[in-house]
Amino acid sequence: MRSGDPARSELDRRILDWMGEREAREDEARFEELALRLFAHQFSRCEPFARFCRARGATPETVSSWREIPAVPAGAFKETPLRSFPPELECHVFRTSGTSTRRRGELHLDTLAIYEASLIPSFERHVLPDLGCASQRARILILAPSPLEVPDSSLSHMFGVILERRGDPESGFLVQGGELEQLRLLEALEEARASDAAVVLCGTAFALLHFLEWLESEERRIALPGGSRVMETGGFKGRSRELPQDLLYENLHRSLGVPSERIVNQYGMTELGSQFYDSVLRLPGTPRRKLGPPWARVRLVDPESGREAPPGEIGAVTVLDLANTGSILAIQTADLGRAVLDGFEVLGREPGAEARGCSIAADEMLEAHASSEPRENEDGRLP
Amino acid sequence: MSRASPEEIRGALARLRGAGHRLRKRRAREILGSLASVLDSWRDPDSRMRRALRTDFASATGLAPAMVEAGMARALAGWTGGALRSLVERELGGIDALEGTAPRCVSGFEVTSVLLAGSLPSPTLLGLLAPLLLRSPVLAKTSAHDPVTAALVADSVAAADPELGACIEITGFPGSDRECVDALLDADCVVASGSDETIAAVAARVRPPRRLVSYAHRLSVAAVGADPSPDAAARLAEDVALWDQLGCLSPLAVFVEDREQGEAAAFASDLARALGDLQERWPRGAIPPPAAAAIARERDLAEMRAASGAPVILHRGAGTSWTVVAEADALIRPAPLHRFVRVHPVSGVPGLVEALKPLRRHLASVGVGGFADQRRELARALLELGASRICSLGTMQSPPLSWCHDNQGLLLPLARFGDIEL
Numbered sequence: 001m002r003s004g005d006p007a008r009s010e011l012d013r014r015i016l017d018w019m020g021e022r023e024a025r026e027d028e029a030r031f032e033e034l035a036l037r038l039f040a041h042q043f044s045r046c047e048p049f050a051r052f053c054r055a056r057g058a059t060p061e062t063v064s065s066w067r068e069i070p071a072v073p074a075g076a077f078k079e080t081p082l083r084s085f086p087p088e089l090e091c092h093v094f095r096t097s098g099t100s101t102r103r104r105g106e107l108h109l110d111t112l113a114i115y116e117a118s119l120i121p122s123f124e125r126h127v128l129p130d131l132g133c134a135s136q137r138a139r140i141l142i143l144a145p146s147p148l149e150v151p152d153s154s155l156s157h158m159f160g161v162i163l164e165r166r167g168d169p170e171s172g173f174l175v176q177g178g179e180l181e182q183l184r185l186l187e188a189l190e191e192a193r194a195s196d197a198a199v200v201l202c203g204t205a206f207a208l209l210h211f212l213e214w215l216e217s218e219e220r221r222i223a224l225p226g227g228s229r230v231m232e233t234g235g236f237k238g239r240s241r242e243l244p245q246d247l248l249y250e251n252l253h254r255s256l257g258v259p260s261e262r263i264v265n266q267y268g269m270t271e272l273g274s275q276f277y278d279s280v281l282r283l284p285g286t287p288r289r290k291l292g293p294p295w296a297r298v299r300l301v302d303p304e305s306g307r308e309a310p311p312g313e314i315g316a317v318t319v320l321d322l323a324n325t326g327s328i329l330a331i332q333t334a335d336l337g338r339a340v341l342d343g344f345e346v347l348g349r350e351p352g353a354e355a356r357g358c359s360i361a362a363d364e365m366l367e368a369h370a371s372s373e374p375r376e377n378e379d380g381r382l383p
Numbered sequence: 384m385s386r387a388s389p390e391e392i393r394g395a396l397a398r399l400r401g402a403g404h405r406l407r408k409r410r411a412r413e414i415l416g417s418l419a420s421v422l423d424s425w426r427d428p429d430s431r432m433r434r435a436l437r438t439d440f441a442s443a444t445g446l447a448p449a450m451v452e453a454g455m456a457r458a459l460a461g462w463t464g465g466a467l468r469s470l471v472e473r474e475l476g477g478i479d480a481l482e483g484t485a486p487r488c489v490s491g492f493e494v495t496s497v498l499l500a501g502s503l504p505s506p507t508l509l510g511l512l513a514p515l516l517l518r519s520p521v522l523a524k525t526s527a528h529d530p531v532t533a534a535l536v537a538d539s540v541a542a543a544d545p546e547l548g549a550c551i552e553i554t555g556f557p558g559s560d561r562e563c564v565d566a567l568l569d570a571d572c573v574v575a576s577g578s579d580e581t582i583a584a585v586a587a588r589v590r591p592p593r594r595l596v597s598y599a600h601r602l603s604v605a606a607v608g609a610d611p612s613p614d615a616a617a618r619l620a621e622d623v624a625l626w627d628q629l630g631c632l633s634p635l636a637v638f639v640e641d642r643e644q645g646e647a648a649a650f651a652s653d654l655a656r657a658l659g660d661l662q663e664r665w666p667r668g669a670i671p672p673p674a675a676a677a678i679a680r681e682r683d684l685a686e687m688r689a690a691s692g693a694p695v696i697l698h699r700g701a702g703t704s705w706t707v708v709a710e711a712d713a714l715i716r717p718a719p720l721h722r723f724v725r726v727h728p729v730s731g732v733p734g735l736v737e738a739l740k741p742l743r744r745h746l747a748s749v750g751v752g753g754f755a756d757q758r759r760e761l762a763r764a765l766l767e768l769g770a771s772r773i774c775s776l777g778t779m780q781s782p783p784l785s786w787c788h789d790n791q792g793l794l795l796p797l798a799r800f801g802d803i804e805l
Contacts, residue, residue: 049690
């Protein structure tokens with residue numbers, strides 16, 4: 001911990017304690033207290049955030065619940081550095097994917113300890129719920145570049161930590177130099193099948209689709225051992241090939257033998273220190289929904305009124321994440337969602353965007369304009 | 384409308400080919416006269432079509448009836464029989480070319496299919512009448528966003544001229560139904576509107592030697608000099624409010640010549656006031672949650688830029704009804720539509736042209752206010768960027784019939800030319 005700020009050190013310590021508990025539990029009072037303290041801290045250390053909050057009449061004196069903390073739009077991380085610590089303490093920057101000419105979002109960090117402490121329990125709880133013992137290792141194959149190759153990718157960093165903590169000796173990254181190593185991956189999967197070693201296949205939806213298409217072109221299918229699972233993340237935004245999630249899952253089942261109930265979607269973003277996962281492995285037999293760690297909460301906000309959406313109604317996904325100690329804890333994502341039991345489902349970005357007559361949003365125009373430019377992606381610049 | 388099968392589409396095309404044989408035996412002048420009377424009927428605010436737009440169309444699209452009525456009144460004001468004749472003169476060289484009595488003759492295709500995409504009535508009206516003027520029967524696939532207008536057009540043609548009415552049929556099916564799409568694309572001429580992606584997908588499936596006429600997505604902006612007329616903001620507000628910015632002629636951003644005396648910010652305040660006033664007269668229609676979320680997000684981002692020290696000012700109506708953002712720079716930013724407009728400062732014509740460069744492949748119309756001494760220079764620069772229409776503020780939503788839509792014209796792309804050298 002590099003922070004020389006006693007208030008921050010104390011907050012970090014308490015949040016890390018929570019993350020380090022063997023079976024961390026939901027605790028509303030604990031979350032409320034830490035959220036309000038963290039809000040007050042960030043309000044006093046991050047002037048743009050403080051001004052944003054003041055414009056809404058929200059100050060540490062007026063905010064009495066975590067639900068009242070103003071959420072900063074994730075796009076703001078493209079506009080200005082949102083740090084709640086002195087710049088000279090910065091130790092790492094994660095960047096969102098994007099094109100070379102368009103601005104990328106940046107998450108400035110003065111410590112990686114909280115990010116790493118948050119990601120492991122969530123991954124274990126939702127992707128490895130049957131591998132209870134932390135010393136038990138799994139065959140984890142990653143369809144993404146390593147953090148050495150893409151140090152500013154939060155996704156690669158996350159996978160790096162997961163491999164280090166839970167990967168067996170055969171685990172590894174299978175994207176190098178921007179290319180998915182299909183043959184190496186195929187060999188690794190064949191070897192796992194031959195030795196009856198369950199596989200944890202992780203990657204972006206786009207990379208998985210790329211591999212499935214290649215398998216199909218090679219007329220190959222592999223029946224992975226029982227106990228294998230897939231963790232997919234990210235969508236196809238800005239990509240030339242799109243496939244609805246249910247079709248991707250059908251293809252994963254057909255080509256790799258992994259049924260939908262063993263495929264976990266991870267919902268995360270560079271601007272967040274914590275991730276949310278589908279419930280299917282942890283709570284089989286119940287409706288698929290996104291669940292997060294106890295130190296992160298989701299609100300679904302009615303965009304017209306700015307108030308919480310009624311149960312079952314569509315709302316903008318807003319996340320309060322105590323793992324964001326060095327930046328801003330309340331983030332308004334660009335996604336819409338709906339509450340499902342104790343979790344939520346993500347409905348994607350602007351599903352009704354085409355209902356616009358013959359006009360089109362300028363950002364889509366710019367995307368189209370930029371489509372011929374080199375694209376830097378977290379998933380390794382696949383074609 | 385019930386979902387059509389591929390067989391029904393093929394049957395419709397066969398019927399239309401038969402009807403086309405009879406149509407082409409008639410004189411072009413007669414057809415022109417019938418279509419002029421169709422336009423007359425649409426211009427009548429008490430006609431069945433206009434009443435249906437205020438009720439059925441408004442209900443299907445969520446647009447406010449008062450706004451729909453105002454938008455149609457403006458759009459159709461100049462669409463007269465005389466304007467139709469002028470259009471034929473301008474694009475085809477005169478009615479004699481259509482009659483086959485001129486040295487250069489013009490004809491339409493045996494049958495034309497039209498894939499409608501938008502949710503505005505006037506492009507649909509014109510899109511269906513244009514092939515008929517060239518004596519080419521039309522099979523139109525309705526837009527998912529407007530299930531009303533195409534059928535109204537067909538009815539109005541049949542009422543004015545039953546034989547011509549037999550030359551227009553309307554069909555409906557999901558765009559994902561490949562078999563139906565392929566059946567529709569078997570027409571001799573295909574007119575497609577939609578996103579660049581849709582156009583590319585259609586283009587890949589139209590088999591030669593069929594003709595494809597495409598209208599991809601476009602957007603419009605406004606340019607205001609440092610010396611605008613006192614009513615410039617009010618006139619621009621009407622251009623923004625009509626059709627809730629859903630048309631390709633709706634301005635999404637305004638570039639104001641700023642001599643560093645706060646001209647752009649002042650214009651943004653005036654525009655905000657005018658949009659607020661219009662909310663009473665032409666209320667913004669209902670919008671789906673994703674659109675509301677996009678507006679909320681862009682408002683928050685504007686406030687965040689302001690909080691970070693940029694001189695950005697957000698003006699907003701109740702809920703998400705209207706938004707004006709006085710930006711600090713000329714950078715193009717996302718446009719959530721539904722009466723969300725950004726006002727950017729520019730240093731003058733060169734600054735404006737530079738700012739518009741990222742949009743040059745998609746520019747449709749530019750509304751201009753002020754720039755008294757630089758209008759010709761400005762217009763030339765905008766045309767070079769690809770704009771197909773430079774017009775005054777307050778007229779952006781009422782293009783003349785002869786507007787060269789997407790730099791192509793209305794009739795020209797649907798026409799086949801032939802020279803008689805005997």
